[in-house]
Amino acid sequence: MSSSTTENQWLFRKEDLYRTPSLMSGLSYQVEKESRMKGVTFIIQVGMYLKLPQLTMATAALFFHRFYMRHSLKDYKFYDIGATCIYLASKTEESTRKFKDVIIACAQKAAKRETPIEDSSKEFRVWKDTIIYTEEILLEALCFELSVEHPYQFMLSLLTNHYTKDEHRARKLKSVAWAFINDSLRTTLCLLYPPKIIALAAVHIAAKYLDENLNECLGDTWRELYEPEIQDITDAANEIMDQYTQFPNKNGRSLDKMLPGSKPGSEYQENGTPSYGGYLNSPAKLATPVYSIEPDRPSNGDRSGAP
Amino acid sequence: MASIRNHAEQHNADIYRDYKKDKKVGEGAYAVVYVGRQLSTKKVVAIKKIKIGQFKDGLDMSAIREVKTLQELRHPNVIELMEVYFHKTNLNLVLEFLESDLEMIIKDKSIVFMPGDVKHWMLMTLRGLDHCHRNWILHRDMKPNNLLLGRDGQLKLADFGLARDFGDRNRQLTAQVVTRWYRAPELLFGAREYGYGVDIWAIGCIFAELLLRNPYLPGNTDMDQLDTMFRALGTPTEADWPGMESLPNYIKFKQYPKTPLRLLFTAAGADTLELLESMLIYDPNRRISAREALLHPYFFNKPRPTPLENLPKHVRETPEAAKLKRKAEALDAYDLTSEDGKRLARRLDFTGMS
Incomplete structure (x- = not known):
């Protein structure tokens, strides 16, 4: 049971993910899940090419997930929506790029080509028209809610203000938690839990990876935050970890590429942050999930156990 | 089971139908401002129409900034953004109307x-x-x-x-x-x-x-x-x-x-x-x-x-403005009845009088 009592129209129950527009139009749960992952991976690739701040990419991903709670993947291709989400997020997050550059980056990454397209080409025009046309549909689907929150800020302020051990370890914990939040973007987690829960889940898994005892290094703050929400945090943490067990090779590869570059705008990057791509890809770590996957989880195909 | 699909489009259409522009009160570089009414409540509103069709780069940054900041700011001393909707290729911001x-x-x-x-x-x-x-x-x-x-x-x-x-x-x-x-x-x-x-x-x-x-x-x-x-x-x-x-x-x-x-x-x-x-x-x-x-x-x-x-108020009730107001009220009565498909007002509404 989700503990969130906010009136947020963008928080859904797990059951709702089984009656999304895409599923209602005949696609399978698995296809939608994979398309969402591919879409956000595309957003991140384009975002990195354009050197967009991580928060802008996170906003684009959030827009993307919300859009497909209103429209079907059958009606709108995820490349088109992904591109439009990036363009809109770059504007709402005050990190605008030239429209031309956005179009070229999208065209190149979508077609996985090596060289950029010409801005006089037909392909360029088609992308341009698509983004302009889709922007309106996207805004409408988002009900013009452009102001969004992410887990990053909560995580950083928690670990900055309450971590009691040395700064080096705090930085390490921050960077690993940051990476897990990045990875959560490709899942529908942001439709299920508020940013605070996702932040706590990311801190929780990060601590497991680094063998940190949060009860020790965050003390009462952690207990007060964690205990009342234990069910949701555990759930959210499992949801993040699912990616590594369900698609280990696929995502293991892209993780390697995306992690080292995925930290612009963060505050811990100045002092030689260790490359943490390795934590997530180390086979030993992946072989032992942080949480055992409960057999009745809806994402494993059995919906009867859904709360 | 009802799908949530098209909910947003429907929502947008509902909002659009609820507002009526009466008179242009100002024109800026990227927007035209109208005084208008919310039909369901008869509330007078300002409608800022942003012509997005003319922007080759999609929705203008100013419009995005305005929508985003007004959503974040709700305060008695900050203008209230009541609704946002699209009509044709224009983005419309419905704001509270101030004299x-x-x-x-x-x-x-x-x-x-x-x-x-x-x-x-x-x-x-x-x-x-x-x-x-x-x-x-x-x-x-x-x-x-x-x-x-x-x-x-x-x-x-x-x-x-x-x-x-x-x-x-x-x-x-x-x-x-x-x-x-x-x-x-x-x-x-x-x-x-x-x-x-x-x-x-x-x-x-x-x-x-x-x-x-x-x-x-x-x-x-x-x-x-x-x-x-x-x-x-x-x-x-x-x-x-x-x-x-x-x-x-x-x-x-x-x-x-x-x-x-x-x-x-x-x-x-x-x-x-x-x-x-x-x-x-x-x-x-x-x-x-x-x-x-x-x-x-x-x-x-x-x-x-x-x-x-x-506090001092700027009185601007010129004869012309008064005439306009009366016209608007007459339009109001017409709208109410035309929705029912009737030509004549059957019911007189005194709520607007004080």
């Missing part, structure tokens, strides 16, 4: 300002601005005609087309903001990193304008603006404002002496001038913040701020 603005009041020389009036307007302006700043939003276009006044006397900050978030030191901002007469010295010197001080400077100029009933620093060009400013407040030295000389567009000016404010503002009290002076400090780091200004003795000393209902 007049501070500029009209200042220009209406038939009105005499009492010190308590100015105090209450300043109080409301600062409350609205403090709310923006606490949410890390800079308004960046504070001027009297963006301070709207409702029939009940409430003052509300409007026009957030230039507003944006601040606080991130790594980000460069543009210095080309704020209407010239209200533009802070750091902007005129081309600063790319600035903060709440730019809005406070503008409020200082508005405060002075309320006291003088004339624009305080009316420069003709950016260069003349600096000259006018330095003539009035003295040319700052590097000691007054550390870092000034390293600003991108810094130019050395003639050294004008600093003249005390009380020579120009002869009628103003000592607390008034002290607050005004702290808003017009050259060094943005030493300039007062909205929060500090609200705690300034000026607001606690006598005279008390004039009660809302007694």
Whole structure:
């Protein structure tokens, strides 16, 4: 049971993910899940090419997930929506790029080509028209809610203000938690839990990876935050970890590429942050999930156990 | 089972049908403003129509900034964004309608300002601005005609087309903001990193304008603006404002002496001038913040701020306006019945009368 009592129209129950527009139009749960992952991976690739701040990419991903709670993947291709989400997020997050550059980056990454397209080409025009046309549909689907929150800020302020051990370890914990939040973007987690829960889940898994005892290094703050929400945090943490067990090779590869570059705008990057791509890809770590996957989880195909 | 598909489109269409534009009241570079009505509540609203079709780069940044900031800011002294909808290729922002603005009041020389009036307007302006700043939003276009006044006397900050978030030191901002007469010295010197001080400077100029009933620093060009400013407040030295000389567009000016404010503002009290002076400090780091200004003795000393209902209002009920109002009411009655497919009003509605 989700503990969130906010009136947020963008928080859904797990059951709702089984009656999304895409599923209602005949696609399978698995296809939608994979398309969402591919879409956000595309957003991140384009975002990195354009050197967009991580928060802008996170906003684009959030827009993307919300859009497909209103429209079907059958009606709108995820490349088109992904591109439009990036363009809109770059504007709402005050990190605008030239429209031309956005179009070229999208065209190149979508077609996985090596060289950029010409801005006089037909392909360029088609992308341009698509983004302009889709922007309106996207805004409408988002009900013009452009102001969004992410887990990053909560995580950083928690670990900055309450971590009691040395700064080096705090930085390490921050960077690993940051990476897990990045990875959560490709899942529908942001439709299920508020940013605070996702932040706590990311801190929780990060601590497991680094063998940190949060009860020790965050003390009462952690207990007060964690205990009342234990069910949701555990759930959210499992949801993040699912990616590594369900698609280990696929995502293991892209993780390697995306992690080292995925930290612009963060505050811990100045002092030689260790490359943490390795934590997530180390086979030993992946072989032992942080949480055992409960057999009745809806994402494993059995919906009867859904709360 | 009903799908949630198309819910948003339906929602948009419902909103669109609920609003009716009556009359164009203004046209800006990228938008046209209408006065209109919400049919379901008969509430008078302002509808800002943004022509997005003409922008080759999709939805304009100003529109995005305005929608985003107004969603984040809900406050009695900030204009309320009631709805947003698309119609054809235009984006429409439905805003609460306010009769007049501070500029009209200042220009209406038939009105005499009492010190308590100015105090209450300043109080409301600062409350609205403090709310923006606490949410890390800079308004960046504070001027009297963006301070709207409702029939009940409430003052509300409007026009957030230039507003944006601040606080991130790594980000460069543009210095080309704020209407010239209200533009802070750091902007005129081309600063790319600035903060709440730019809005406070503008409020200082508005405060002075309320006291003088004339624009305080009316420069003709950016260069003349600096000259006018330095003539009035003295040319700052590097000691007054550390870092000034390293600003991108810094130019050395003639050294004008600093003249005390009380020579120009002869009628103003000592607390008034002290607050005004702290808003017009050259060094943005030493300039007062909205929060500090609200705690300034000026607001606690006598005279008390004039009660809302007694604040001067700009009366604009010309015969033409009255005719328009009657026409609008007649239209109202027609709309109600035409929805039922009937030609004549069967029921008389007296709710609009007082």
